[in-house]
Amino acid sequence: MSRRNDFDIIRQWIKPKSRVLDLACGDGELLRSLKQEKQVKGYGLEINPQNIERCIVNGINVLEQDIDRGLGNFRDGSFDTVVMTQALQVLRHPHLVMDEMLRVGRECIVTFPNFGHWRCRWYLSTRGKMPVSKFMPYTWYDTPNIHFCTFRDFEELCRQKQFTVIERLVVDNAHKGGWKTRLLPNLMGEIAIYHLTR
């Protein structure tokens, strides 16, 4: 069982022995488990020096590369799956990165926090201030998160770009689903996990 429960879900969606590119791969934990359990071949992209070092220690192929500058060095369709967990909101041009992900990969998996969650809405409506929580611990001026969206916003982007949603899961902070998140995903879900293709 990994620290990140969303990884358990993602792992189920990735085929054994496939080629995976993990954008903003962190310390390489996801790739490492995919390598061990599914004999996946892959690379991680990362810009944080500490994370890059941990990837090396973890035996992960890691490339220092800024996703915001595109994935021009990767050929069309050269990966089975391109993964990006919890990074969409920090990108300068998330919509262009989404295009790139589905150019170099046949499928992509994206996870991101939902700004439409009831707690955010409650915070904003009662206090009139940008939400600060344990889950989103930054103030508006020093946050790396510059492009928050809600599930509904993201779905709209997918529709506009004509991406096909293979699967979607809406989970709470502990990455668990439940009747509440199924009934009212945009209000009750904290994290979305999308599996897309063109």
Next chain:
Amino acid sequence: MPEVIPAHSVGLVTPQTFHFDEPLELSCGQTLSEFDLVIETYGSLNENQTNAVLICHALSGHHHAAGYHSMDDRKPGWWDNCIGPGKPIDTNRFFVVSLNNLGGCHGSTGPVSINPKTGKPYGPDFPMVTVEDWVHSQARLSDRLGIQCWAAIVGGSLGGMQVLQWSMAYPERLQHAVVIASASKLSAQNIAFNEVARQAIMSDEQFCEGRYLEKDTIPRSGLGLARMVGHITYLSDDAMGAKFGRELKNDTFSFDYDVQFQIESYLRYQGENFSGHFDANTYLLMTRALDYFDPASQHNDDLAKALSVAKAKFMLVSFTTDWRFAPERSREIVDALLEADKEVSYLEIDAPQGHDAFLMEIPRYMQALAAYLDRVADDCSVSDSSNQNREGQA
């Protein structure tokens, strides 16, 4: 001079000379009937010969990579920052081999050696050697040392080119390839700088068409000039500015062409110092080897195709302010390796020192290198046990 040998130094080391009798055919068509290679080794080779690391040197480097030759040495070997007990290339775990390449001027057969056919120094008659030739000669050295497969081959700049060449020429003989501040081929600008350096040497009156040793002279000023040009390209503008700025040697301008600025003084010192211990013909030869290296050229300029035979895992490092071997050059290699579906990691270290950064103790660089070599060490023990298994099964 080190009054005491610093902790984490490999200590006092002695070079060894290996003589090779079997003729070596060179890319230029000539053959060296016999040759010497001078090497240094640090650490010890394990029982299964799986912990050997080869260090390939850059343009003016040689076998003395770490430690001291005597207590009178002012400086340790050229890569002492990296090689030693507890250092990134940890001699407690690895058997490290460093050599002076063919054509060098520090003991291996080269232009200053005596040509057995004439009894005089080779001088300009020493055949042109290439990166490919060096790697062939290094493979012979590996055989002699009983090393079937290197745990890692590591090199910066021209050394990185040798590492790349190893991965293509002898894919079964290295597990990891560490290529630092290098390129798969020089740019026109690089070749231009090399040409200026060569012209500086060849136009020196004392050069005597390369036969200066026979005439008992040395083209000092030409060699010094070549080194000055080199030095400018190894530093970044920022590094030079931070170190020297426009600082003057004296308070006022003297309105002549003597040394006025600190940077001039530094460059002249470097040039003079270099011309005292490096051979001009070797400099010509090594810059030419740099110019010629271009493995993709035999594959329709497709580097991925050239690298497709490689089996090693790769680690590449570049430095942000290196304009001689810019990060883009490293990224070209990385992209080709990705295209060829090879295992590769790549780091772009933010460092102000320019190309010279690859020799410096930059914390992030050292940590990353140490982390990677940890992984190499893990892989060694894996292959150790698999060897044992194989033996057990047999």
